Amino acid sequence: MSKNKSEYLINRNDNQYEVVIGLEVHAQVTSESKLFSTSATKFGAEPNTQVSLVDAAFPGMLPVINEYCVKQAIKTGIGLKAKINKRSVFDRKNYFYADLPQGYQISQFKDPIVGEGKVILDMPDGQKEIGIERLHLEQDAGKSIHDLDPKNTFVDLNRSGVALMEIVSKPDLRSPDEVNAYIKKLRSIMRYLGTCDGNMQEGSLRADVNVSVRKKGSKEFGTRCEIKNVNSIKFMQMAIEYEANRQVDLIEDGQTIDQETRLFDTKKNETRSMRSKEDAHDYRYFPDPDLLPLEVSDDFIENLKSEIPELPDEKKKRFIEKFKLSPYEANILVSDIETSNYFENVIKKSDVKLATNWIIGELFAALNEKNLEITESPISPGNLSKLINLIKDGTISGKIAKTVFEQMMEGDKDPQKIVEEKELKQESDPKALEALIDKVIDDNRDKATEYKSGKVKLFGFFVGQVMKVSGGKANPQLVNEILKKKL
Amino acid sequence: MSDITKQSLSELVENIKSKKLSSSEVTKAFVERSEKSKELNAYITEDYANALNKAKKFDEKPNLDLKLPGIPMAVKDLFCTRDLRTTAGSKILNNFVPTYESTVTQNIWNEGAILMGKLNCDEFAMGSSNETSFFGNVQNPIDKNLVPGGSSGGSSSAVAAQLTPITIGTDTGGSIRQPASFTGTVGLKPTYGSCSRYGIVAFASSLDQAGPMAQNVKDCALLQEVISTYDEKDSTSIDFKRNEYSKELTKDIKGKKIGIPKEYRVDGMPKEIEDLWKKGIEYAKDCGAEIIDISLPHTNYALPTYYIVAPAEASSNLARYDGVKYGFRAEGENLIDMYEKTRSEGFGAEVQRRIMIGTYVLSSGYYDAYYLKAQKVRKLIKNDFDDAYKKVDAILTPSTPSSAFKIGEKTNDPVSMYLNDIFTVPVNLAGLPGISIPAGHDAKGYPLGLQIIGKAFDEQNILNIAYAMEEKINFKNNITDWWIK
Numbered sequence: 001m002s003k004n005k006s007e008y009l010i011n012r013n014d015n016q017y018e019v020v021i022g023l024e025v026h027a028q029v030t031s032e033s034k035l036f037s038t039s040a041t042k043f044g045a046e047p048n049t050q051v052s053l054v055d056a057a058f059p060g061m062l063p064v065i066n067e068y069c070v071k072q073a074i075k076t077g078i079g080l081k082a083k084i085n086k087r088s089v090f091d092r093k094n095y096f097y098a099d100l101p102q103g104y105q106i107s108q109f110k111d112p113i114v115g116e117g118k119v120i121l122d123m124p125d126g127q128k129e130i131g132i133e134r135l136h137l138e139q140d141a142g143k144s145i146h147d148l149d150p151k152n153t154f155v156d157l158n159r160s161g162v163a164l165m166e167i168v169s170k171p172d173l174r175s176p177d178e179v180n181a182y183i184k185k186l187r188s189i190m191r192y193l194g195t196c197d198g199n200m201q202e203g204s205l206r207a208d209v210n211v212s213v214r215k216k217g218s219k220e221f222g223t224r225c226e227i228k229n230v231n232s233i234k235f236m237q238m239a240i241e242y243e244a245n246r247q248v249d250l251i252e253d254g255q256t257i258d259q260e261t262r263l264f265d266t267k268k269n270e271t272r273s274m275r276s277k278e279d280a281h282d283y284r285y286f287p288d289p290d291l292l293p294l295e296v297s298d299d300f301i302e303n304l305k306s307e308i309p310e311l312p313d314e315k316k317k318r319f320i321e322k323f324k325l326s327p328y329e330a331n332i333l334v335s336d337i338e339t340s341n342y343f344e345n346v347i348k349k350s351d352v353k354l355a356t357n358w359i360i361g362e363l364f365a366a367l368n369e370k371n372l373e374i375t376e377s378p379i380s381p382g383n384l385s386k387l388i389n390l391i392k393d394g395t396i397s398g399k400i401a402k403t404v405f406e407q408m409m410e411g412d413k414d415p416q417k418i419v420e421e422k423e424l425k426q427e428s429d430p431k432a433l434e435a436l437i438d439k440v441i442d443d444n445r446d447k448a449t450e451y452k453s454g455k456v457k458l459f460g461f462f463v464g465q466v467m468k469v470s471g472g473k474a475n476p477q478l479v480n481e482i483l484k485k486k487l
Numbered sequence: 488m489s490d491i492t493k494q495s496l497s498e499l500v501e502n503i504k505s506k507k508l509s510s511s512e513v514t515k516a517f518v519e520r521s522e523k524s525k526e527l528n529a530y531i532t533e534d535y536a537n538a539l540n541k542a543k544k545f546d547e548k549p550n551l552d553l554k555l556p557g558i559p560m561a562v563k564d565l566f567c568t569r570d571l572r573t574t575a576g577s578k579i580l581n582n583f584v585p586t587y588e589s590t591v592t593q594n595i596w597n598e599g600a601i602l603m604g605k606l607n608c609d610e611f612a613m614g615s616s617n618e619t620s621f622f623g624n625v626q627n628p629i630d631k632n633l634v635p636g637g638s639s640g641g642s643s644s645a646v647a648a649q650l651t652p653i654t655i656g657t658d659t660g661g662s663i664r665q666p667a668s669f670t671g672t673v674g675l676k677p678t679y680g681s682c683s684r685y686g687i688v689a690f691a692s693s694l695d696q697a698g699p700m701a702q703n704v705k706d707c708a709l710l711q712e713v714i715s716t717y718d719e720k721d722s723t724s725i726d727f728k729r730n731e732y733s734k735e736l737t738k739d740i741k742g743k744k745i746g747i748p749k750e751y752r753v754d755g756m757p758k759e760i761e762d763l764w765k766k767g768i769e770y771a772k773d774c775g776a777e778i779i780d781i782s783l784p785h786t787n788y789a790l791p792t793y794y795i796v797a798p799a800e801a802s803s804n805l806a807r808y809d810g811v812k813y814g815f816r817a818e819g820e821n822l823i824d825m826y827e828k829t830r831s832e833g834f835g836a837e838v839q840r841r842i843m844i845g846t847y848v849l850s851s852g853y854y855d856a857y858y859l860k861a862q863k864v865r866k867l868i869k870n871d872f873d874d875a876y877k878k879v880d881a882i883l884t885p886s887t888p889s890s891a892f893k894i895g896e897k898t899n900d901p902v903s904m905y906l907n908d909i910f911t912v913p914v915n916l917a918g919l920p921g922i923s924i925p926a927g928h929d930a931k932g933y934p935l936g937l938q939i940i941g942k943a944f945d946e947q948n949i950l951n952i953a954y955a956m957e958e959k960i961n962f963k964n965n966i967t968d969w970w971i972k
Contacts, residue, residue, distance in 0.1 A: 053587060057807040059580065060567045060589060060686040062721050092803050094849070098822055103806020153822070155811070284849035286858060289692035289800050291722050 008175030009216060010244055012252045016216040019244040020224075021173035021209065022133075023236075025186060027165045027196040028140070028204040029072045035139050035163035036063030036106065043202045047156035055161040057101035062290050065090075069163040070294065072195040073113050073137050074304050076165055079189045079311055080132050082117025084301050088136075090291045094284040099142035099155050107166075109285040112136035113294065119169075119189070120313055121181040122331050130182055131170035140164050165196065171210065171221065176237035183207070183233050184335070188312050192337045206231040211243045213251070222247065223257040227264050227271055239264040243271045315340055323352045332360055338374045345381030350388040358388060362402070366409050379408045387415040395419065396426050399472055428475040430482065433466075436474065437482050440465045451487055462487065491516035492649040496558065496706035497733075499652055503549075503556050510549070510557025513652075514542035514601060517559045521603065521650040526970040527626045529645040531564045532572045532605040541601045553599030554713055561651040563642045564605035565612055566592045566697070567686040571602065575688040576610040576620040576638075579808045579815045579833030589686025590721070591655060591697045591714045598713045603651060607641030610835045611805065612662055612690040614638050615907040616897065619837040624894055627670055628966050629933055633891045636666025642700050643670040647966060653701045653710055657687060659694045660793050661887075661911025664923035667700055668886035668936025671925040671964035673707045673953070674700045676911075678943045679918035680725030683718030689804040691797040692723070694915045704924065704954040708732040711946060730947045738955040741775035745939075745952070746879035750786035751910060753888060759929045760885045767883055767926055767937040767956070774955040779879050783871040788864045789913040794905060795848050795861035796916070801838075802845025808833065840901065869917040876942050881949055884910050886923040886936035910938060920946045924953045925962040932965060 010017040034041060037054040054061045077084050091109040114135035121128045142160035146153050167186065173179055187198035187205060198205050207230055212222035227243060230236045242264075247257050261280070262271040287293075310318070312334040319330040333343045333356070346355045363384065367377060379387075387404060390396045396404065396419055404415050404424065419425055427433060440462060441448050451458040466479045491513055494502070502508040518535045538559055545557040567573045567585035574580045588596070596602070609619040617625040617640025625640045627633035628648035635644040639656030643666030646654050656663040658676035667674025675698045682697040689695060699710035712733050717726040747768060752761070768778055810816035810829030817832050819825030834842070848857035875882060888909055897904040914921040920943070923936040937956070941949035 056812055058585070058587070058813070059573070059575070059583065059688045059807070060585075060684070062685055064720060064722055094803050094806060096806065096809060096826055098809075098811050101807060101812055103809060104803055282851050284803070284846065284851075284854075286799060286803070286849055286854070289723075290689075 008177065010213065010248050012248050015252070017213045017244070017248045017251075018216045018218075019174060019240065020171050020212045020214060020221060021179055021240060022171035022224075023169045023173065023179065023182065023210070024208040025167040025169075025183070026206050026208075027076075027167060027186075027190060027198070029069050029137075029163035029165055030195055030197055031066065031069050031072060031163055033066055033068075034161040035066055035069050035137065037161050039161065041162050045158055047154070047158060049158065051157040051160065055101065055157055057103070063106060063288070065291065065294065066163065069137060070113070070296070071304055072163075073135060073165055074296065074301060075193050075308060076167075076190060076195045077114030077117065077135055078305055078308050079193045079195075080114070080117035080119060080135065080167070082132055082135065083115035084296070085111065085113055085115055086296050086298070086301070087111065088113040088294045090137075090288045090294065091285045092288045095281050097141065097144075098153060099144045099157070099160065101142065101157060101160060105139050105141060106288055106291070107138035108136035111293075119182060119185050121178060121185055122327075123178065123181060128178065130172045130178075133168040133170050135165055135167045138164050138166055171212075176240050179209075179236055179240060180233050183236070185312070188336050192309055192311050200232050203231060207236060209236055209239060211240055211247070212257075213244050213247045223259050225257065225259065225271070226261050228261055228274060230264050235264060235266055238266075238269055239271055242269060246271065312340075323347070323356075325352075325356060329356050329360060342374050342377070342381050346385045346388070348385065350385040351392050354388045354391060355385070358384065362405055366405075370409075378410065378412055379405075380412050383408060383412055383415060390415055390419060394426060394428055394475060396424060397472065397476060400424050400426065424473060426475050427470055427473045428478055430478060433474060433478055433482055434486075436470060437466055437479070437486055440469060441486060448487060459483065459487070492520045494652070495702050496653040496709060497703075499558060500554070500556065500709070503558070504551050510542040510545040510559075510601065511539065513557065514538050514559040514603070517603060517651060521561070521645075523971050524648055524650055527628060527644050527648055527650070528623050529607055529625055529641045529648065529650055530561065530604045531574055531576065531607050531620075531622045531641065534571055534602055534604045538601050538603045545599065545601065550599060554709065555595065555598040555600040558600045558652060559603045560595065560600045560653060561603040561606050561645055562592055562595075562654055563608050563639050563656045565608055565657050565688045566655065567688065568592055568602060568605065571605065573605065573688065574622070575612070576608045576622060577834065577838070578621040579829070580688070581621065581815055583814050585686070587686060590683035590716065590718045591687065594714050594716055595655070595710075606639075606645050606651075606654060608656075609638035609640065609662075610838050611688065611801070612638035612657055612659055612695075613801070613837050613841055615661070615665060615904050616892070616894070617641065617666075618894065618898055619835055621835060626894075626970065627891050628970070629670060629891065629964070631969060632894050633933070634669065634894050636669035636891060638662040639666050639674075639700060643667055643672055643674070646670070646672050646700050646702060647964060648970075649702075653699065653706050655697055655710070655714065656700045657690075657695055657697050658911075658915065659690045659696075659797060660915050661908040663698045663700055664886050664911050664921060664936070664938060665907060667923045668925070668934065669891035671934030671962065672700060672702060673704055673922065673924050674698065675707050675711055675922045675946070675950070676914065676920060677711060677715060677946055678725075678920045679915075680723055681715045681729075681920070681944070681946070683716065683721040683724050685718055685720040691800040692804060693800060694793075694797055696915070704922075704950060704957050705733060705736060707922070708736050708950045708954075711950070715946075725944075727944050732947055732950055735947055736954050737951050738774070738958060740952050740955045743776045743881065743948070743952060744779050744879040745771050745776045746779050746781035746875050746882040748781050748783040748786065748875070748882060748884060750783050751884045753909060756885075756888055757929075760888060760935065763927050763935050763937065764883075764885050770926075770956045770959040771883060771952070773959050774952075776952070781875045781879060781882065783868075783875060783913065785864060785867045785871050786913055789868055789916055790905065790909055792861045792864045792868065793908070793912040793916060794844070795857050796865060798841040798845030799849050799858050800845070802842045802849065805834075805838070805842060837901070865916050868913055872913075872917045872919060872940075880942070881952055882940040884938045884940065886910060886938040890929045890931065890933035890935055914938075914940050919943055920949055922949050922953050924957055924960070925964070926956075926960050927962070928965075934962070934964065
């Protein structure tokens with residue numbers, strides 16, 4: 001029925017429902033110090049060891065904007081092809097909580113630092129553009145720890161005041177798969193830029209997920225629910241599936257959907273109501289009088305533009321055009337900056353086609369098996385490059401190369417040395433090969449006769465025998481040629 | 488010298504520099520007088536022993552090049568002082584001892600001054616009579632049972648009673664100038680951004696400004712010179728060229744154009760205030776100034792605007808006093824209960840009133856009608872001043888609509904209390920400098936002050952005008968030491 005095979009629809013009775021998703025991603029800015037103080041931001045430090053008087057909101061303490069974080073936010077905006085606002089305003093979002101020392105979070109409400117932009121997704125059936133509504137800077141809160149003591153809650157303020165970028169998408173996402181692609185792409189762009197490490201386990205990237213459903217073809221948006229603070233792509237997808245089906249069930253049952261904030265219970269795989277619209281906080285936003293509006297000049301922005309590296313979309317385009325990679329190959333190689341760096345280092349001195357195949361094929365499989373990131377690869381780009389050159393110049397066959405590769409995975413060994421030490425060099429001397437082939441024909445006289453009488457299928461048998469006797473080292477091309485002559 | 492405490496700051500500096508007096512002698516004299524003056528309740532926290540020690544140390548190796556060499560000084564208890572309790576006049580900070588120093592006080596100690604103690608003030612500087620202090624009201628040395636003004640009431644009382652040669656206060660809507668006016672002393676509210684707010688317990692961030700309170704204009708200029716510095720730790724601090732105010736002080740104000748705003752003739756203003764203002768105009772003319780009638784058309788809206796903006800900011804600034812991290816905590820059944828009990832018991836009635844007003848005007852549905860509109864009016868008030876300053880160099884007004892009132896007289900009438908700030912509040916809203924100088928007495932013999940308002944960053948000019956007029960006015964405070972038994 002659907003023209004688009006990846007279209008995600010929920011069927012109930014005779015109705016088809018489309019799911020509409022918008023994400024508010026909270027990305028921790030990569031920065032040595034916090035947004036308004038000089039405290040360190042290292043992950044995993046002892047509780048309350050990275051807290052300044054400002055972070056703990058002591059009387060008379062004042063925030064001072066960290067210029068580096070501003071640059072990081074603008075760079076991210078540039079990476080999202082977004083409008084950079086030369087004037088933005090920090091507001092106070094007022095609410096009480098034990099891990100919010102000031103009693104307000106400094107955020108940007110009306111005038112964010114970055115305006116509308118876009119992210120391009122590569123989906124199986126083509127590209128899709130997701131609109132970015134805005135990006136703003138804000139402080140993170142501290143952490144409340146409820147399970148260390150039966151009666152008391154402990155508060156760790158290490159995270160208090162850490163800079164976050166809230167990146168708000170337009171409601172352009174339509175499926176859990178698109179959410180997956182969107183988060184990965186966003187993460188990839190920020191990692192290319194060095195503005196967020198995207199580490200979801202450490203909480204550097206988390207999202208509030210807005211979900212609504214509507215009958216297919218409808219132009220109106222349904223009532224949305226916001227699922228708060230989901231910290232993995234898998235959970236986002238599970239939460240969306242659950243929530244969309246819950247909403248469809250309600251509609252099919254003739255009920256209405258309440259606009260509310262919900263929590264995703266990862267153990268039970270369900271979303272639960274946290275608070276309704278009526279109970280929503282009145283945050284009493286107003287411009288923070290301790291901070292002047294943030295104004296940046298054209299020069300400031302232009303300077304940052306000049307620091308922007310080639311981003312995944314541009315890199316992909318170049319790989320396809322310059323190296324004749326397929327879009328599939330290019331996508332894989334640009335998906336994260338470490339992989340593309342590795343690839344580009346390998347092809348500095350070796351054949352692109354072979355490098356592509358070896359990285360996407362052997363290397364990824366081997367790393368996957370050992371559960372390693374590309375940055376932890378035992379084989380350096382230089383040595384992989386050497387291996388490829390040994391194949392390319394005929395020193396070793398592809399088959400032998402695999403043996404060498406396996407040994408290289410055990411430690412960053414020079415393939416040249418492995419080949420020499422283990423005498424794996426390909427036999428390409430025609431005289432030596434002739435002797436070898438003569439012997440094989442001699443040993444299989446009957447088969448040779450059968451071949452000559454027309455059983456041409458036996459050619460493969462002879463090639464196999466020669467390779468076996470040579471220990472796989474015989475140059476297969478030469479073996480073919482000589483065999484044909486001799487037989 | 489037997490009358491050390493009667494000397495002005497400038498005289499004391501002079502005498503210490505010429506070694507006629509030691510820091511110990513001076514410090515001892517002020518400590519002794521302070522100790523005999525407990526009835527005034529000017530101090531919240533005394534630090535006399537440390538002060539005497541520091542004075543002794545200073546004398547062992549005196550650095551006489553400093554601007555305040557070995558001068559003892561008590562300061563308003565809104566300035567955070569390292570290792571000395573800082574309460575902001577509130578129960579909620581009753582036990583709070585900062586590990587850090589405010590920039591303004593640090594500047595003072597850097598010039599050789601010595602901390603004697605912390606002076607009483609209205610709770611979180613919210614009040615005009617010092618009656619909202621958790622630590623009790625302060626007596627005005629002019630007359631028993633008279634308020635010293637507020638919120639810097641401990642400061643004005645201490646300077647007038649000569650418990651400290653000079654002091655600093657903070658002024659959000661008149662909290663330096665009104666108490667100065669009530670006690671026959673001089674108080675300067677500098678341009679917003681002149682003195683760092685770092686380490687000052689915040690009331691309303693866009694209005695708060697520290698400033699000197701002194702016995703005369705020259706002393707005031709000297710202290711302003713010390714406390715006004717650009718500070719990277721305060722994002723609203725402004726990097727402008729600061730004068731050496733005391734060195735550049737001059738009585739030559741010939742040809743200065745002084746504006747008289749007609750809107751300050753408010754309904755029901757006592758005749759003696761009107762007369763004082765007229766007298767002030769004559770003094771200014773005598774000094775060679777030119778008097779020009781001006782209009783500040785939005786003056787009427789200043790007070791309501793202030794009582795939206797200041798509580799709004801305060802409601803947010805005071806959210807940090809929640810019993811979690813420091814200060815007073817009342818035990819509760821759970822977090823919310825603890826918050827409610829801590830803040831109900833820890834804050835006094837006036838502070839609670841302002842938090843509620845501030846919370847209300849920022850609430851969704853009311854924000855546009857109150858806070859946003861107030862911000863627009865604030866801009867209009869500022870524009871009024873900008874227009875006026877195209878024609879004049881400074882503006883002369885009364886400091887307050889009345890002389891000091893009786894303790895308890897206005898405590899049940901907040902609006903009448905708020906009206907005290909009617910002449911001072913527009914200056915804060917516009918971020919301008921203003922100085923109050925004593926200019927006469929009312930029928931009861933209580934002091935009355937005149938306010939000179941300047942252009943932004945033009946402290947030198949209003950100090951000069953004040954200096955010139957001070958000589959013509961030749962004001963004498965009638966203080967009988969009635970509280971010393």
